[in-house]
Amino acid sequence: MEELLSGGNLAVFRTCFSQVRWNRDNRSHGSCVAQNQRGSFNENGAGIFSNLARILWDNNIVDASTKLPFMTMEGDSGFYARGDLNMISAIEPISINENLDNPFDRGWERDYGPQMDALAQAWNRARNFSPKITDAFAKRREMETFIDRIDALPDPDLGTNSHGESLDYDNNGFARKLKTAIKILDYNPDTQVISLGTSGLGGWDDHNDADNYLDRMRNLFRGLRSAVAHIQQTGKIGSINIMVMGDFGRGVNLNSAYGWDHGNLQTFYVLGGKDYFNVPRLIGKSVLDTSGSANRLYLKPKPGTYWFEPISIASTLYSIDGVTNPGVLTDNRPVITPLLRS
Numbered sequence: 001m002e003e004l005l006s007g008g009n010l011a012v013f014r015t016c017f018s019q020v021r022w023n024r025d026n027r028s029h030g031s032c033v034a035q036n037q038r039g040s041f042n043e044n045g046a047g048i049f050s051n052l053a054r055i056l057w058d059n060n061i062v063d064a065s066t067k068l069p070f071m072t073m074e075g076d077s078g079f080y081a082r083g084d085l086n087m088i089s090a091i092e093p094i095s096i097n098e099n100l101d102n103p104f105d106r107g108w109e110r111d112y113g114p115q116m117d118a119l120a121q122a123w124n125r126a127r128n129f130s131p132k133i134t135d136a137f138a139k140r141r142e143m144e145t146f147i148d149r150i151d152a153l154p155d156p157d158l159g160t161n162s163h164g165e166s167l168d169y170d171n172n173g174f175a176r177k178l179k180t181a182i183k184i185l186d187y188n189p190d191t192q193v194i195s196l197g198t199s200g201l202g203g204w205d206d207h208n209d210a211d212n213y214l215d216r217m218r219n220l221f222r223g224l225r226s227a228v229a230h231i232q233q234t235g236k237i238g239s240i241n242i243m244v245m246g247d248f249g250r251g252v253n254l255n256s257a258y259g260w261d262h263g264n265l266q267t268f269y270v271l272g273g274k275d276y277f278n279v280p281r282l283i284g285k286s287v288l289d290t291s292g293s294a295n296r297l298y299l300k301p302k303p304g305t306y307w308f309e310p311i312s313i314a315s316t317l318y319s320i321d322g323v324t325n326p327g328v329l330t331d332n333r334p335v336i337t338p339l340l341r342s
Contacts, residue, residue, distance in 0.1 A: 001221055003161065005280045009228045009237070009271055011339060015284030015307035016245070016268040017300060027262035029205070032247040032310075037078030039314020039330045046083030048314045049193050051329055052321060053091040056192065059322075064090045066190045067146060071096055073177050073196035080195075093195075098176035100151045100183075104144040150187050155179065158229040167229040173200020175223040178242075182227055186234040192321075206250070208257035220244075224271060231272050241273025245313060252288060252297040265299045268313065276320050276341050283338050309333050316340065 004010035020041060021027065034043040039051070046054075053070055056062045062069045070093040072080060080093045094103055156179075158167035169175040174196075181194040198204070201216050224242065231240045245268050250260035265286060270277060285302040301307035311333040318326035319335045327333060 008280050011270040011279045011281040013268040013283045015301040016310055017265040017307045018309055022264045034078050036310050039311055041331055046085045047079040047081040049079045050085055057091050069192045071194045098180050100180050102147045104140050153183050156230050169226045174198050178223050178227040182230045185240050206259045208259040210259045228271055237272050238275035242271040244269040263298045277339055308336050312336050
């Protein structure tokens with residue numbers, strides 16, 4: 001973390017705090033994740049990236065010819081929840097994994113491609129349809145080739161830092177996801193968003209025996225350090241950014257099982273995106289809340305200092321894509337003003 005901060009590549013916000021959840025005594029995984037991924041306290045609403053996709057579509061920023069505008073490396077995700085949105089297939093997310101297994105691969109049917117194409121054309125002619133079936137086959141062939149080209153890109157050689165430590169990615173699932181995501185974002189300017197979780201590092205629900213937390217955090221930041229070096233190598237540190245957040249924070253004191261129970265204050269990390277973000281930054285001061293029982297101690301924002309609801313992350317994402325009134329989608333939560341360049 002210190003290396004990324006001193007290199008001017010990381011913003012750390014220490015007071016991402018939900019007063020709304022605090023008032024409701026809400027510190028449950030499902031509810032907090034659902035709200036964070038929707039950018040709203042409506043847990044049945046559309047996800048942040050579904051909203052963004054529809055906005056970009058309606059403003060002709062993405063269209064049917066845009067290649068892979070939205071991708072997910074975490075399977076089904078609340079970021080792409082439909083809610084009440086009328087979604088369009090062209091902007092639905094494509095699911096991939098860290099090995100970039102080709103979702104458009106025709107595999108066994110490749111040998112039958114000419115016959116399948118002929119049948120599609122015959123079907124269209126017989127029923128006087130528009131050539132949608134033929135177009136779909138052609139699109140799949142095009143995308144299969146496109147993904148294969150990205151997959152064939154060599155892994156980056158990231159060299160070493162000033163201490164002589166290797167910057168190359170570690171061999172774990174999270175690091176491989178980051179590497180694949182940066183390759184895609186570098187190769188394909190059409191891709192707007194790739195969402196990914198931290199699977200590959202282990203679980204983070206540290207109610208007991210949390211002694212391996214430091215190793216997980218080291219692995220997390222080693223992966224992020226490699227990703228930043230990778231982005232710098234592409235020359236796109238101004239346009240590619242990484243955001244890291246959780247579902248909620250944790251208590252301060254260890255419980256009787258030597259772990260931390262759920263809280264409401266978390267740290268939010270932003271890397272890259274220097275064309276529109278102020279980095280490096282270290283924002284927010286916290287104080288210990290001692291109003292509860294002795295075995296439940298939490299951090300809260302220091303009165304009079306800057307803090308924001310997790311929902312403001314969604315407002316900030318909408319804002320950098322040109323939405324001038326993001327609060328309409330986020331329960332009137334404002335953007336994270338210290339992060340954005342004026």
